[in-house]
Amino acid sequence: MNYRFLALVSGLVVSAVVATAPVAGQAGATGARPNGSPPKAYAAPRTPDGQPDLQGIWTNATYTPLERPKNVTKEFYTPEEALQLAKRAALEESDQTEPGTVADVHYDFTQFGLDRSQGTMALNLRTSLIVDPADGRLPPLSAEGQRRAAERAAARKSRGGPHDSVQNEPLSARCILMDRNGPPMLGGAYNNDYQIMQAPGYVMILTEMLHDARIIPLDGRPHLPPNVRQWTGSSRGHWEGQTLVVETTNLTDKFAFQGSSENMRLTERFTRVAEDTIRYQFTVEDPATWTRSWSAEVPWKKTIGPIFEHACHEGNYGLYNTLAGARAEEKRAAEEAAKKKSPK
Amino acid sequence: MRMRRAVVGVGVALLLAAAPVMAHHAFSAEFDINKPFKFRGILTQWEMINPHSWFHFDVRDESGTVVSWMIEGGSPNQLIKQGVTKHTLAIGTEMTIEGYQAKDGTNKGVGRNLVLADGRRLFLGGAASSPDNKPAGK
Numbered sequence: 001m002n003y004r005f006l007a008l009v010s011g012l013v014v015s016a017v018v019a020t021a022p023v024a025g026q027a028g029a030t031g032a033r034p035n036g037s038p039p040k041a042y043a044a045p046r047t048p049d050g051q052p053d054l055q056g057i058w059t060n061a062t063y064t065p066l067e068r069p070k071n072v073t074k075e076f077y078t079p080e081e082a083l084q085l086a087k088r089a090a091l092e093e094s095d096q097t098e099p100g101t102v103a104d105v106h107y108d109f110t111q112f113g114l115d116r117s118q119g120t121m122a123l124n125l126r127t128s129l130i131v132d133p134a135d136g137r138l139p140p141l142s143a144e145g146q147r148r149a150a151e152r153a154a155a156r157k158s159r160g161g162p163h164d165s166v167q168n169e170p171l172s173a174r175c176i177l178m179d180r181n182g183p184p185m186l187g188g189a190y191n192n193d194y195q196i197m198q199a200p201g202y203v204m205i206l207t208e209m210l211h212d213a214r215i216i217p218l219d220g221r222p223h224l225p226p227n228v229r230q231w232t233g234s235s236r237g238h239w240e241g242q243t244l245v246v247e248t249t250n251l252t253d254k255f256a257f258q259g260s261s262e263n264m265r266l267t268e269r270f271t272r273v274a275e276d277t278i279r280y281q282f283t284v285e286d287p288a289t290w291t292r293s294w295s296a297e298v299p300w301k302k303t304i305g306p307i308f309e310h311a312c313h314e315g316n317y318g319l320y321n322t323l324a325g326a327r328a329e330e331k332r333a334a335e336e337a338a339k340k341k342s343p344k
Numbered sequence: 345m346r347m348r349r350a351v352v353g354v355g356v357a358l359l360l361a362a363a364p365v366m367a368h369h370a371f372s373a374e375f376d377i378n379k380p381f382k383f384r385g386i387l388t389q390w391e392m393i394n395p396h397s398w399f400h401f402d403v404r405d406e407s408g409t410v411v412s413w414m415i416e417g418g419s420p421n422q423l424i425k426q427g428v429t430k431h432t433l434a435i436g437t438e439m440t441i442e443g444y445q446a447k448d449g450t451n452k453g454v455g456r457n458l459v460l461a462d463g464r465r466l467f468l469g470g471a472a473s474s475p476d477n478k479p480a481g482k
Protein backbone atom coordinates (compact mmCIF):
# COMPACT_ATOMS: atom_id res chain seq x y z
CA MET A 1 0.00 0.00 0.00
CA ASN A 2 1.35 3.40 -0.94
CA TYR A 3 0.11 6.81 -1.97
CA ARG A 4 0.52 6.06 -5.67
CA PHE A 5 -1.82 3.17 -5.18
CA LEU A 6 -4.29 5.31 -3.26
CA ALA A 7 -4.33 7.79 -6.13
CA LEU A 8 -4.98 4.93 -8.54
CA VAL A 9 -7.88 3.72 -6.44
CA SER A 10 -9.40 7.17 -6.23
CA GLY A 11 -9.23 7.59 -10.01
CA LEU A 12 -10.75 4.21 -10.64
CA VAL A 13 -13.51 4.66 -8.13
CA VAL A 14 -14.56 8.08 -9.41
CA SER A 15 -14.79 6.94 -13.00
CA ALA A 16 -16.55 3.74 -12.03
CA VAL A 17 -19.19 5.47 -9.93
CA VAL A 18 -19.95 8.00 -12.63
CA ALA A 19 -20.11 5.36 -15.33
CA THR A 20 -22.34 3.08 -13.33
CA ALA A 21 -24.79 5.54 -11.89
CA PRO A 22 -27.22 5.28 -14.82
CA VAL A 23 -27.24 1.51 -14.53
CA ALA A 24 -28.22 1.65 -10.90
CA GLY A 25 -30.75 4.37 -11.61
CA GLN A 26 -32.49 2.58 -14.44
CA ALA A 27 -33.25 -0.31 -12.15
CA GLY A 28 -34.67 1.93 -9.47
CA ALA A 29 -38.36 2.09 -8.74
CA THR A 30 -38.87 5.27 -10.75
CA GLY A 31 -36.88 4.16 -13.77
CA ALA A 32 -35.05 7.46 -13.62
CA ARG A 33 -31.46 8.23 -12.67
CA PRO A 34 -30.78 9.29 -9.10
CA ASN A 35 -30.53 12.90 -10.30
CA GLY A 36 -33.96 12.70 -11.91
CA SER A 37 -32.98 12.86 -15.58
CA PRO A 38 -34.51 10.20 -17.86
CA PRO A 39 -32.36 7.17 -18.71
CA LYS A 40 -30.43 7.45 -21.92
CA ALA A 41 -31.55 5.03 -24.63
CA TYR A 42 -28.79 2.70 -25.72
CA ALA A 43 -29.05 0.27 -28.58
CA ALA A 44 -26.48 -2.51 -28.54
CA PRO A 45 -24.70 -3.18 -31.83
CA ARG A 46 -25.81 -6.30 -33.71
CA THR A 47 -23.91 -9.44 -34.62
CA PRO A 48 -23.86 -10.37 -38.34
CA ASP A 49 -26.84 -12.70 -37.74
CA GLY A 50 -28.79 -9.94 -35.99
CA GLN A 51 -28.45 -10.70 -32.26
CA PRO A 52 -27.75 -7.85 -29.86
CA ASP A 53 -23.98 -8.04 -29.51
CA LEU A 54 -22.83 -8.97 -26.00
CA GLN A 55 -19.44 -10.20 -27.13
CA GLY A 56 -16.27 -9.25 -25.36
CA ILE A 57 -14.47 -9.68 -22.07
CA TRP A 58 -16.39 -8.55 -19.01
CA THR A 59 -15.95 -8.49 -15.26
CA ASN A 60 -18.49 -8.68 -12.45
CA ALA A 61 -15.98 -7.71 -9.74
CA THR A 62 -17.70 -5.74 -7.01
CA TYR A 63 -17.43 -4.73 -3.39
CA THR A 64 -21.22 -4.70 -3.09
CA PRO A 65 -22.46 -7.54 -0.87
CA LEU A 66 -25.21 -9.92 -1.98
CA GLU A 67 -27.30 -9.01 1.07
CA ARG A 68 -27.80 -5.49 2.39
CA PRO A 69 -25.88 -4.84 5.62
CA LYS A 70 -28.26 -4.89 8.58
CA ASN A 71 -27.49 -1.31 9.55
CA VAL A 72 -28.41 0.03 6.09
CA THR A 73 -32.01 0.83 5.25
CA LYS A 74 -31.85 2.49 1.85
CA GLU A 75 -31.60 0.98 -1.61
CA PHE A 76 -28.90 3.30 -3.02
CA TYR A 77 -25.89 5.13 -1.65
CA THR A 78 -25.15 8.62 -2.83
CA PRO A 79 -22.14 8.73 -5.19
CA GLU A 80 -20.13 10.33 -2.36
CA GLU A 81 -21.00 7.54 0.06
CA ALA A 82 -20.26 4.89 -2.55
CA LEU A 83 -16.90 6.52 -3.22
CA GLN A 84 -15.98 6.54 0.47
CA LEU A 85 -17.03 2.93 0.92
CA ALA A 86 -15.14 1.76 -2.14
CA LYS A 87 -12.00 3.54 -0.99
CA ARG A 88 -12.26 1.95 2.40
CA ALA A 89 -12.95 -1.50 0.96
CA ALA A 90 -9.92 -1.11 -1.35
CA LEU A 91 -7.73 -0.13 1.60
CA GLU A 92 -8.94 -3.01 3.70
CA GLU A 93 -8.43 -5.44 0.89
CA SER A 94 -4.90 -4.26 0.18
CA ASP A 95 -4.10 -4.19 3.90
CA GLN A 96 -5.42 -7.74 4.10
CA THR A 97 -4.56 -9.07 7.50
CA GLU A 98 -2.31 -8.23 10.39
CA PRO A 99 1.03 -10.08 10.34
CA GLY A 100 1.09 -13.00 12.72
CA THR A 101 -2.58 -13.88 12.52
CA VAL A 102 -3.92 -17.12 11.11
CA ALA A 103 -5.50 -15.36 8.16
CA ASP A 104 -2.07 -13.91 7.42
CA VAL A 105 -0.80 -17.36 6.43
CA HIS A 106 -1.30 -16.28 2.88
CA TYR A 107 0.48 -14.66 -0.05
CA ASP A 108 0.01 -10.95 -0.58
CA PHE A 109 -2.87 -10.27 -3.00
CA THR A 110 -1.39 -6.96 -4.12
CA GLN A 111 1.86 -8.54 -5.28
CA PHE A 112 -0.15 -10.46 -7.86
CA GLY A 113 -2.51 -7.65 -8.84
CA LEU A 114 -5.39 -9.64 -7.36
CA ASP A 115 -7.04 -7.06 -5.12
CA ARG A 116 -10.18 -5.84 -6.86
CA SER A 117 -9.20 -2.18 -6.95
CA GLN A 118 -6.27 -2.95 -9.24
CA GLY A 119 -8.58 -4.22 -11.95
CA THR A 120 -11.68 -3.02 -13.71
CA MET A 121 -14.66 -2.73 -11.41
CA ALA A 122 -18.12 -1.34 -12.08
CA LEU A 123 -19.15 0.20 -8.83
CA ASN A 124 -22.79 0.05 -8.06
CA LEU A 125 -24.69 2.64 -6.05
CA ARG A 126 -26.85 -0.20 -4.78
CA THR A 127 -26.45 -1.16 -1.14
CA SER A 128 -26.97 -4.85 -1.98
CA LEU A 129 -27.00 -7.03 -5.06
CA ILE A 130 -30.40 -8.37 -4.00
CA VAL A 131 -33.09 -6.07 -5.40
CA ASP A 132 -36.14 -8.14 -4.43
CA PRO A 133 -37.28 -8.53 -1.61
CA ALA A 134 -37.17 -4.80 -1.00
CA ASP A 135 -35.11 -5.22 2.18
CA GLY A 136 -32.22 -6.46 0.05
CA ARG A 137 -31.91 -9.69 1.99
CA LEU A 138 -32.54 -13.37 1.25
CA PRO A 139 -36.12 -14.38 2.06
CA PRO A 140 -36.70 -16.70 5.03
CA LEU A 141 -36.13 -20.41 4.47
CA SER A 142 -39.26 -22.48 3.93
CA ALA A 143 -39.96 -25.38 6.32
CA GLU A 144 -38.51 -27.76 3.75
CA GLY A 145 -35.50 -25.46 3.33
CA GLN A 146 -34.85 -25.49 7.07
CA ARG A 147 -35.16 -29.27 7.25
CA ARG A 148 -32.77 -29.75 4.33
CA ALA A 149 -30.24 -27.29 5.81
CA ALA A 150 -30.24 -29.31 9.05
CA GLU A 151 -29.89 -32.57 7.12
CA ARG A 152 -27.00 -31.20 5.09
CA ALA A 153 -25.24 -29.98 8.24
CA ALA A 154 -25.69 -33.40 9.88
CA ALA A 155 -24.42 -35.16 6.76
CA ARG A 156 -21.36 -32.90 6.68
CA LYS A 157 -20.65 -33.65 10.32
CA SER A 158 -20.97 -37.39 9.79
CA ARG A 159 -18.31 -37.24 7.08
CA GLY A 160 -15.73 -36.01 9.62
CA GLY A 161 -13.41 -33.03 9.62
CA PRO A 162 -12.91 -30.69 6.65
CA HIS A 163 -9.51 -32.23 5.83
CA ASP A 164 -10.27 -35.87 6.68
CA SER A 165 -10.58 -36.81 3.04
CA VAL A 166 -10.36 -35.19 -0.35
CA GLN A 167 -14.14 -35.46 -0.72
CA ASN A 168 -14.58 -33.28 2.35
CA GLU A 169 -12.64 -30.42 0.76
CA PRO A 170 -14.72 -27.65 -0.83
CA LEU A 171 -15.58 -27.89 -4.52
CA SER A 172 -13.31 -24.90 -5.20
CA ALA A 173 -10.26 -26.57 -3.66
CA ARG A 174 -11.02 -29.65 -5.77
CA CYS A 175 -11.15 -27.54 -8.94
CA ILE A 176 -14.75 -28.56 -9.64
CA LEU A 177 -16.84 -25.41 -9.32
CA MET A 178 -16.59 -21.87 -8.00
CA ASP A 179 -19.01 -19.04 -7.32
CA ARG A 180 -17.83 -17.39 -10.55
CA ASN A 181 -19.29 -20.36 -12.45
CA GLY A 182 -22.63 -20.46 -10.70
CA PRO A 183 -25.07 -20.26 -12.19
CA PRO A 184 -25.96 -17.61 -11.17
CA MET A 185 -22.56 -16.12 -11.88
CA LEU A 186 -21.29 -13.95 -9.02
CA GLY A 187 -17.84 -12.52 -8.53
CA GLY A 188 -15.44 -13.59 -5.82
CA ALA A 189 -12.20 -12.15 -4.51
CA TYR A 190 -10.35 -12.16 -7.86
CA ASN A 191 -10.29 -13.48 -11.46
CA ASN A 192 -13.89 -12.37 -11.99
CA ASP A 193 -13.71 -12.30 -15.78
CA TYR A 194 -15.97 -13.71 -18.45
CA GLN A 195 -15.77 -13.90 -22.22
CA ILE A 196 -19.01 -13.92 -24.18
CA MET A 197 -19.02 -15.25 -27.75
CA GLN A 198 -22.05 -15.54 -30.00
CA ALA A 199 -22.65 -17.80 -32.99
CA PRO A 200 -25.91 -18.39 -34.86
CA GLY A 201 -28.14 -20.27 -32.42
CA TYR A 202 -25.72 -20.21 -29.48
CA VAL A 203 -24.18 -18.02 -26.82
CA MET A 204 -21.01 -19.18 -25.07
CA ILE A 205 -19.89 -17.72 -21.75
CA LEU A 206 -16.37 -18.63 -20.70
CA THR A 207 -15.84 -18.23 -16.96
CA GLU A 208 -12.21 -17.39 -16.22
CA MET A 209 -12.19 -19.31 -12.96
CA LEU A 210 -12.39 -22.36 -13.28
CA HIS A 211 -12.20 -22.10 -17.06
CA ASP A 212 -15.66 -23.38 -17.82
CA ALA A 213 -17.37 -22.81 -21.17
CA ARG A 214 -21.11 -22.53 -20.66
CA ILE A 215 -22.82 -23.19 -23.98
CA ILE A 216 -26.38 -21.90 -24.18
CA PRO A 217 -28.55 -23.01 -27.11
CA LEU A 218 -31.06 -20.44 -28.40
CA ASP A 219 -33.07 -22.71 -30.67
CA GLY A 220 -35.95 -23.44 -28.31
CA ARG A 221 -34.96 -27.03 -27.59
CA PRO A 222 -36.33 -28.50 -24.35
CA HIS A 223 -34.27 -28.86 -21.18
CA LEU A 224 -32.47 -32.13 -20.52
CA PRO A 225 -34.60 -34.99 -19.12
CA PRO A 226 -35.22 -34.55 -15.36
CA ASN A 227 -32.95 -37.47 -14.44
CA VAL A 228 -29.92 -35.75 -15.99
CA ARG A 229 -28.32 -33.49 -13.39
CA GLN A 230 -25.28 -31.31 -13.98
CA TRP A 231 -23.07 -29.02 -11.86
CA THR A 232 -24.15 -26.01 -13.90
CA GLY A 233 -27.56 -27.39 -14.87
CA SER A 234 -29.19 -27.20 -18.27
CA SER A 235 -29.41 -23.69 -19.71
CA ARG A 236 -31.66 -22.57 -22.59
CA GLY A 237 -31.74 -19.02 -23.91
CA HIS A 238 -33.92 -16.71 -25.97
CA TRP A 239 -34.05 -13.02 -26.79
CA GLU A 240 -36.64 -10.64 -25.39
CA GLY A 241 -35.89 -7.46 -27.31
CA GLN A 242 -32.39 -6.34 -26.28
CA THR A 243 -32.21 -8.84 -23.44
CA LEU A 244 -30.80 -12.34 -23.50
CA VAL A 245 -32.93 -14.46 -21.17
CA VAL A 246 -31.41 -17.74 -19.95
CA GLU A 247 -33.40 -20.31 -18.01
CA THR A 248 -31.57 -22.98 -16.06
CA THR A 249 -32.86 -26.19 -14.48
CA ASN A 250 -31.48 -29.73 -13.93
CA LEU A 251 -29.09 -28.64 -11.18
CA THR A 252 -27.58 -31.12 -8.72
CA ASP A 253 -27.93 -31.40 -4.96
CA LYS A 254 -24.15 -31.83 -4.74
CA PHE A 255 -23.92 -28.08 -5.11
CA ALA A 256 -26.14 -25.63 -3.27
CA PHE A 257 -26.27 -21.95 -4.17
CA GLN A 258 -27.01 -20.18 -0.88
CA GLY A 259 -28.61 -23.41 0.30
CA SER A 260 -30.72 -24.01 -2.80
CA SER A 261 -32.25 -27.35 -3.80
CA GLU A 262 -31.59 -29.26 -7.01
CA ASN A 263 -34.98 -28.07 -8.26
CA MET A 264 -34.00 -24.42 -8.23
CA ARG A 265 -35.17 -22.67 -11.36
CA LEU A 266 -32.93 -19.79 -12.35
CA THR A 267 -33.71 -17.03 -14.84
CA GLU A 268 -30.82 -14.78 -15.85
CA ARG A 269 -31.15 -11.64 -17.96
CA PHE A 270 -28.26 -10.01 -19.82
CA THR A 271 -28.88 -6.52 -21.21
CA ARG A 272 -26.18 -4.36 -22.72
CA VAL A 273 -27.07 -0.95 -21.30
CA ALA A 274 -23.96 0.89 -22.47
CA GLU A 275 -21.01 0.24 -24.72
CA ASP A 276 -19.01 -0.89 -21.69
CA THR A 277 -21.73 -2.28 -19.40
CA ILE A 278 -24.03 -5.31 -19.29
CA ARG A 279 -26.77 -5.36 -16.69
CA TYR A 280 -26.86 -8.89 -15.28
CA GLN A 281 -30.04 -9.77 -13.39
CA PHE A 282 -31.20 -13.07 -12.04
CA THR A 283 -34.26 -14.49 -10.32
CA VAL A 284 -34.20 -17.60 -8.16
CA GLU A 285 -37.38 -19.68 -7.82
CA ASP A 286 -37.02 -22.49 -5.34
CA PRO A 287 -40.01 -23.06 -3.03
CA ALA A 288 -38.19 -26.09 -1.60
CA THR A 289 -35.73 -23.62 -0.06
CA TRP A 290 -37.20 -20.13 0.28
CA THR A 291 -40.66 -18.84 1.17
CA ARG A 292 -40.64 -16.69 -1.97
CA SER A 293 -38.60 -16.05 -5.11
CA TRP A 294 -35.81 -13.46 -5.02
CA SER A 295 -33.82 -11.41 -7.49
CA ALA A 296 -30.44 -9.72 -7.69
CA GLU A 297 -28.57 -7.51 -10.11
CA VAL A 298 -24.90 -6.69 -10.75
CA PRO A 299 -23.27 -4.71 -13.54
CA TRP A 300 -20.67 -6.37 -15.75
CA LYS A 301 -18.00 -3.95 -16.93
CA LYS A 302 -16.00 -4.32 -20.12
CA THR A 303 -12.41 -5.18 -19.32
CA ILE A 304 -9.19 -6.16 -21.00
CA GLY A 305 -7.89 -9.57 -21.97
CA PRO A 306 -6.40 -11.92 -22.55
CA ILE A 307 -8.00 -14.37 -20.19
CA PHE A 308 -5.22 -16.76 -19.22
CA GLU A 309 -6.47 -20.34 -19.03
CA HIS A 310 -7.30 -21.19 -15.44
CA ALA A 311 -6.16 -24.81 -15.69
CA CYS A 312 -6.97 -25.43 -12.05
CA HIS A 313 -5.76 -29.02 -11.66
CA GLU A 314 -2.43 -28.14 -13.25
CA GLY A 315 -0.86 -26.59 -10.18
CA ASN A 316 -3.25 -27.64 -7.47
CA TYR A 317 -0.47 -28.78 -5.12
CA GLY A 318 -2.39 -27.06 -2.32
CA LEU A 319 -4.91 -29.90 -2.13
CA TYR A 320 -2.15 -32.45 -1.50
CA ASN A 321 -0.35 -30.12 0.91
CA THR A 322 -3.52 -29.51 2.92
CA LEU A 323 -4.25 -33.21 3.32
CA ALA A 324 -0.59 -34.00 4.06
CA GLY A 325 -0.58 -31.20 6.64
CA ALA A 326 -3.67 -32.60 8.34
CA ARG A 327 -2.14 -36.09 8.49
CA ALA A 328 1.12 -34.67 9.92
CA GLU A 329 -0.84 -32.81 12.60
CA GLU A 330 -2.78 -35.97 13.50
CA LYS A 331 0.49 -37.86 13.81
CA ARG A 332 1.97 -35.19 16.06
CA ALA A 333 -1.17 -35.15 18.22
CA ALA A 334 -1.12 -38.97 18.52
CA GLU A 335 2.54 -38.93 19.52
CA GLU A 336 1.93 -36.29 22.16
CA ALA A 337 -1.04 -38.20 23.52
CA ALA A 338 1.07 -41.37 23.71
CA LYS A 339 3.82 -39.47 25.57
CA LYS A 340 1.33 -38.21 28.12
CA LYS A 341 -0.03 -41.69 28.63
CA SER A 342 3.33 -43.28 29.31
CA PRO A 343 5.68 -40.67 30.74
CA LYS A 344 9.24 -41.95 31.13
CA MET B 345 -2.04 2.82 7.70
CA ARG B 346 -4.58 2.78 10.48
CA MET B 347 -4.65 6.57 10.43
CA ARG B 348 -5.22 6.75 6.71
CA ARG B 349 -7.96 4.20 6.90
CA ALA B 350 -9.64 6.14 9.67
CA VAL B 351 -9.54 9.33 7.59
CA VAL B 352 -11.03 7.65 4.57
CA GLY B 353 -13.71 5.87 6.56
CA VAL B 354 -14.83 8.91 8.52
CA GLY B 355 -18.41 10.04 8.16
CA VAL B 356 -19.63 6.82 6.58
CA ALA B 357 -21.47 4.77 9.15
CA LEU B 358 -22.43 2.18 6.59
CA LEU B 359 -20.63 -1.08 6.21
CA LEU B 360 -19.79 -3.17 3.22
CA ALA B 361 -19.29 -6.84 3.88
CA ALA B 362 -15.73 -7.35 5.04
CA ALA B 363 -13.49 -7.78 2.02
CA PRO B 364 -12.82 -11.49 2.01
CA VAL B 365 -9.20 -12.51 2.06
CA MET B 366 -10.12 -15.81 0.64
CA ALA B 367 -8.38 -17.65 -2.09
CA HIS B 368 -9.02 -20.85 -3.86
CA HIS B 369 -8.42 -22.90 -0.73
CA ALA B 370 -7.75 -22.44 2.98
CA PHE B 371 -4.10 -21.47 3.32
CA SER B 372 -4.28 -21.76 7.09
CA ALA B 373 -4.88 -25.51 6.58
CA GLU B 374 -1.84 -25.83 4.33
CA PHE B 375 0.70 -23.67 6.17
CA ASP B 376 1.68 -23.40 9.81
CA ILE B 377 1.27 -20.08 11.63
CA ASN B 378 3.88 -21.33 14.12
CA LYS B 379 6.54 -21.86 11.46
CA PRO B 380 7.37 -18.43 10.05
CA PHE B 381 10.59 -18.11 8.03
CA LYS B 382 12.68 -15.47 6.36
CA PHE B 383 15.56 -16.38 4.09
CA ARG B 384 17.32 -15.39 0.90
CA GLY B 385 16.97 -17.60 -2.12
CA ILE B 386 17.97 -17.79 -5.78
CA LEU B 387 15.06 -18.36 -8.15
CA THR B 388 15.47 -21.59 -10.10
CA GLN B 389 11.97 -21.89 -11.60
CA TRP B 390 8.67 -20.02 -11.67
CA GLU B 391 5.65 -22.16 -12.38
CA MET B 392 3.25 -19.56 -13.75
CA ILE B 393 0.24 -21.78 -13.30
CA ASN B 394 -3.18 -21.96 -11.68
CA PRO B 395 -4.78 -22.12 -9.23
CA HIS B 396 -1.62 -20.67 -7.65
CA SER B 397 1.82 -19.96 -8.97
CA TRP B 398 4.84 -21.65 -7.40
CA PHE B 399 8.35 -20.24 -7.12
CA HIS B 400 11.28 -22.61 -6.72
CA PHE B 401 14.36 -21.37 -4.87
CA ASP B 402 17.80 -22.61 -3.95
CA VAL B 403 18.38 -21.63 -0.35
CA ARG B 404 21.64 -21.96 1.60
CA ASP B 405 20.89 -23.26 5.06
CA GLU B 406 22.84 -22.53 8.27
CA SER B 407 25.36 -25.32 7.56
CA GLY B 408 26.02 -23.91 4.08
CA THR B 409 24.17 -26.67 2.28
CA VAL B 410 21.97 -25.61 -0.63
CA VAL B 411 18.42 -26.89 -0.27
CA SER B 412 15.43 -26.46 -2.58
CA TRP B 413 12.28 -24.71 -1.48
CA MET B 414 8.91 -24.28 -3.20
CA ILE B 415 6.96 -21.12 -2.43
CA GLU B 416 3.26 -20.69 -3.20
CA GLY B 417 2.01 -17.38 -4.57
CA GLY B 418 -1.09 -16.04 -6.29
CA SER B 419 -2.90 -16.89 -9.50
CA PRO B 420 -0.90 -15.34 -12.35
CA ASN B 421 -3.95 -14.28 -14.39
CA GLN B 422 -3.95 -10.58 -13.49
CA LEU B 423 -0.18 -10.33 -13.94
CA ILE B 424 -0.55 -11.60 -17.49
CA LYS B 425 -3.02 -8.78 -18.19
CA GLN B 426 -0.43 -6.34 -16.86
CA GLY B 427 2.08 -7.64 -19.37
CA VAL B 428 4.03 -9.95 -17.10
CA THR B 429 5.21 -13.17 -18.77
CA LYS B 430 7.14 -16.17 -17.56
CA HIS B 431 10.23 -14.44 -18.96
CA THR B 432 9.66 -11.28 -16.89
CA LEU B 433 11.26 -12.76 -13.85
CA ALA B 434 14.77 -13.97 -14.63
CA ILE B 435 15.97 -17.33 -13.38
CA GLY B 436 18.81 -16.59 -10.97
CA THR B 437 17.07 -13.58 -9.41
CA GLU B 438 17.86 -13.29 -5.73
CA MET B 439 15.01 -12.58 -3.34
CA THR B 440 14.22 -12.45 0.32
CA ILE B 441 11.21 -14.58 1.08
CA GLU B 442 9.12 -14.16 4.19
CA GLY B 443 6.46 -16.73 4.77
CA TYR B 444 5.18 -19.75 6.63
CA GLN B 445 6.23 -23.37 6.19
CA ALA B 446 3.92 -26.21 5.16
CA LYS B 447 2.30 -28.11 8.01
CA ASP B 448 3.77 -31.39 6.82
CA GLY B 449 7.24 -30.01 7.52
CA THR B 450 8.55 -30.27 3.95
CA ASN B 451 10.45 -27.43 2.27
CA LYS B 452 7.34 -25.72 1.00
CA GLY B 453 5.95 -22.43 2.13
CA VAL B 454 3.62 -19.61 1.32
CA GLY B 455 5.39 -16.44 0.24
CA ARG B 456 3.89 -13.72 2.38
CA ASN B 457 6.40 -11.22 0.96
CA LEU B 458 8.83 -11.58 -1.91
CA VAL B 459 11.41 -8.78 -1.87
CA LEU B 460 14.12 -8.19 -4.46
CA ALA B 461 17.73 -7.42 -3.56
CA ASP B 462 17.17 -3.69 -4.17
CA GLY B 463 14.28 -3.64 -1.72
CA ARG B 464 11.44 -3.57 -4.25
CA ARG B 465 8.58 -5.91 -3.53
CA LEU B 466 7.90 -8.25 -6.39
CA PHE B 467 5.08 -7.20 -8.77
CA LEU B 468 3.74 -4.69 -6.31
CA GLY B 469 0.39 -3.11 -7.05
CA GLY B 470 0.16 -2.22 -10.71
CA ALA B 471 3.85 -1.50 -11.07
CA ALA B 472 4.02 -3.85 -14.01
CA SER B 473 1.84 -1.65 -16.21
CA SER B 474 3.47 1.64 -15.33
CA PRO B 475 5.99 2.77 -17.98
CA ASP B 476 8.30 4.48 -15.48
CA ASN B 477 8.30 1.48 -13.20
CA LYS B 478 9.22 -1.62 -15.16
CA PRO B 479 8.11 -5.02 -13.94
CA ALA B 480 10.32 -6.17 -11.15
CA GLY B 481 12.87 -8.80 -12.03
CA LYS B 482 13.52 -7.60 -15.58
